[in-house]
Amino acid sequence: MLKIEALNAYSDNYIWLLTTNEGLVVVDPGDSQPVEDYLGKYNLEISDILITHHHFDHTGGVEKLDVNSSLNVYGPADSIFTGINKELKEGDEINVIGINFSIIEIPGHTLDHIAYYSENNGQPILFCGDTLFAGGCGRVFEGTYDQMYESLNKLKNLPVNTTVYCGHEYTLSNLKFALEVDGKNMDLKDRYNHCVNLRKDNLATVPSSLSIELETNPFLRSHDKSIQNNIMQKLNLKRLPNDKEIFKAIREWKDNA
Ligand SMILES: [Zn+2]
Numbered sequence: 001m002l003k004i005e006a007l008n009a010y011s012d013n014y015i016w017l018l019t020t021n022e023g024l025v026v027v028d029p030g031d032s033q034p035v036e037d038y039l040g041k042y043n044l045e046i047s048d049i050l051i052t053h054h055h056f057d058h059t060g061g062v063e064k065l066d067v068n069s070s071l072n073v074y075g076p077a078d079s080i081f082t083g084i085n086k087e088l089k090e091g092d093e094i095n096v097i098g099i100n101f102s103i104i105e106i107p108g109h110t111l112d113h114i115a116y117y118s119e120n121n122g123q124p125i126l127f128c129g130d131t132l133f134a135g136g137c138g139r140v141f142e143g144t145y146d147q148m149y150e151s152l153n154k155l156k157n158l159p160v161n162t163t164v165y166c167g168h169e170y171t172l173s174n175l176k177f178a179l180e181v182d183g184k185n186m187d188l189k190d191r192y193n194h195c196v197n198l199r200k201d202n203l204a205t206v207p208s209s210l211s212i213e214l215e216t217n218p219f220l221r222s223h224d225k226s227i228q229n230n231i232m233q234k235l236n237l238k239r240l241p242n243d244k245e246i247f248k249a250i251r252e253w254k255d256n257a
Contacts, residue, residue, distance in 0.1 A: 013169075014166070018096075025047060029049060048074065050074050050127065052131075053130065054075075059081045072096070101117060107147045108144070108150075109143070110142045126162050135178050135213075145244070145248040148247075160210050160214065181218040181231075185226070222246035
């Protein structure tokens with residue numbers, strides 16, 4: 001039985017912990033302390049570490065957690081983070097604690113960004129770091145808007161029942177912005193209200209599911225007529241932009257919001 005838990009780190013990071021009877025995996029330990037506290041409390045040890053991209057708030061805890069350099073630290077092959085000893089590329093398959101993951105390269109936020117996807121016996125799971133967020137997507141820091149668009153398209157094509165585990169609690173601000181772009185979307189309004197209530201009780205709004213993202217995340221909805229009209233009005237365009245241009249316009253709108 002796979003159990004997945006979130007540990008809070010920094011102000012809004014999530015470190016994901018996966019446990020099976022074969023061991024424990026940590027995804028993106030940006031800080032060692034919350035992980036060490038958890039391991040101590042339950043008397044557990046780490047089997048493997050998975051890294052999605054090089055940013056410090058996703059990798060900062062690796063050195064302390066792997067103090068004997070004995071762990072498998074999986075991560076992107078072309079990363080500037082030097083703590084990785086199992087380098088991964090598009091299409092690679094790994095098995096950790098009895099779970100098979102496929103590697104999907106998703107550059108854009110950083111050039112080295114990868115996602116870990118598992119079919120997980122019909123209950124698919126995705127760890128996508130800072131690329132696809134609940135209600136939003138990561139900023140394009142190192143790659144191009146085209147790369148980010150293509151990366152999100154790869155994730156869009158995964159099974160709709162995929163549970164999506166992202167790296168930050170950004171959902172409320174993402175959904176607030178989404179309402180500006182896609183204000184007539186009733187599913188989005190419902191989701192926003194639901195997440196407002198979760199945050200009132202200090203509960204996590206993640207994981208989410210790909211089906212919810214497809215219905216409410218404007219960065220996956222460039223094809224939507226109402227969003228297209230809003231962008232055309234906002235940018236004062238005479239012709240209908242293509243889906244890529246719509247994506248770029250939404251991303252730039254959010255960057256400047
Ligand atoms: Zn990042």
